[in-house]
Amino acid sequence: MLNAVKDVIRKSSIHVCLINTGGCNGCDIEVVALLSPRYDLEQYGIYVHNNPREADVILITGAVSEQWRDKLIRIYNKAPQPKIVVALGNCPLTGDVFNQEGCSVYAPVSDFIPVDAEVSGCPPRPSEILAAILAVGPDAIAAKGRQK
Template sequence: MLDAIKDVVRKSSIHVCIVNCGGCNGCDVECVALLSPRYDLEQYGIYVHNNPREADVLLLTGAVTEQWKDNLKRIYDKAPEPKIAVAVGNCPISGDVFAQEGGHVNAPASNFVPVAAEIPGCPPRPNEILEAILAVGPQAIADRGREQK
C-alpha cells in the first residue's frame, strides 16, 4: 500500500540529491537556498533527499577529489534508473581553482559519471540551478514512465 502511494507521488515530482564531491561548499549553499521561501523549490514539485536511492537527479557540487573518485561512481550506481546527473558550478565541470598541476582534483565529473547538464558559475545563482533541474527533471519522469510499462 505504501509503495503504491509512493509511486503515485513520484510520477509527478522530481527528487534531487545534492552530492558534494569535495570543494568549498559555495554551490551547496546556493542549492540549499532553493529551499528558502524566496525560491520555494517544492512549489515546482521538486524535493531534496539525502539518500541517492530516492533521487531522480543528482546535483554534483565541488571538484572531484581523490577520495571521491570511487565514491561518486558508487553513489551514482545507487540512484534508481533513470537517473540524471547535473554538474553545479565550475568545480565539477573543470576543477576551477582547485585544478592545479600535480593536485588531487580529478575534474571533470563527467569522467566518472554521465553528466546531462552543466551549470557554470562560482557559484551559480539559485535560479540557474532551478532552471537546470526543471530542464532535465521532466526527462527523468518521462523515462521512469517508459521503464514501468
Template sequence: MLDAVKDAVRKSSIHVCIVNCGGCNGCDVEVVALLSPRYDLEQYGIYVQNNPREADVLLLTGAVTEQWIHNLKRVYDKAPEPKIVVAVGNCPQSGDVFAQEGGHVHAPASNFIPVDAAIPGCPPRPSEILEAILSVGPQAIADRGREEK
C-alpha cells in the first residue's frame, strides 16, 4: 500500500539529490536558497531527497576532488533510471579556481558520469538552477512512465 502511494506521488513530482563533490559551497548556498519562501521549490513539485536511490535528478555542485572520483560514480549508479545529472556552477564543468596542473581537482565531471545539463556561474542564481531543473525534470518523469509500461 505504501509503495503505491509513493509511486503515485513520484509520477507527478521531481525528486532532487544534492551531491557536493568539493569546493567552496557557494553553489550549495544558492541551492538551499531555493528552499526559502522566496523561491519555494516545492510549489513546482520539486522535493529534495538525501537518498540518491529516490532521486530523479542529481544536482552536482563543487569541483570533483580526488576522493570523489569513485564515490561520484557509485552515487550515480545508485540513482534509478532515467538518470538526470545537472552540473551547478563552473566547478563541475571546469574546476574553476580549484583547477591546477597536477592538482587534486579533476574536471569536468562529465569525464566520470554523463551530465545532462550545465548551469554556468560562480555561483549561478537560484532562478537559473530552478530553470535547469524544470527543463530536465519533466523529461525524467515522462521517461519513467514509458519504462513502467
C-alpha cells in the first residue's frame, strides 16, 4: 500500500536538475524551449530547476571538462535516491566534435556516473527530449524507489 502511494507520488512530480558539464549551450536552450507554452513541460508534472538536492532526474548536457571531473560526482551524490541520469545530446555520449586531439574534455560522462538514458542529437529536438524524459522518467524513478 505504502509503496503504491509512493509510486504515484514519484511518478506525478519529477524534479529535473540541469547540469552543463562543458557543452555549447545548445541543449540547455532546447530544455528552456521545453518550458515554453508550445511544449509546456510542467503539464506532465516535470519541473526544471537547477537544484541537485531536490532532483529526481539529472540532465547532463556537455562533455566533461577539467573542472567537472570531481564536481560532477559530488553533485551526483548530493541528489537523493531514487535518481536517474539522462545524458542529453552527443557531448555526454561521445564528446561530439570536442573529443579530438588537444581537447580538454573527458567524455563520455558514463565514465564518471551511471547513465540511465541517452538522447543523441546535436542538439536533440525539444520533442525528443520530452519523449525521452517521459519514457524513462516516471517508471524508472518508481522502480528504483521500490528497489531500496
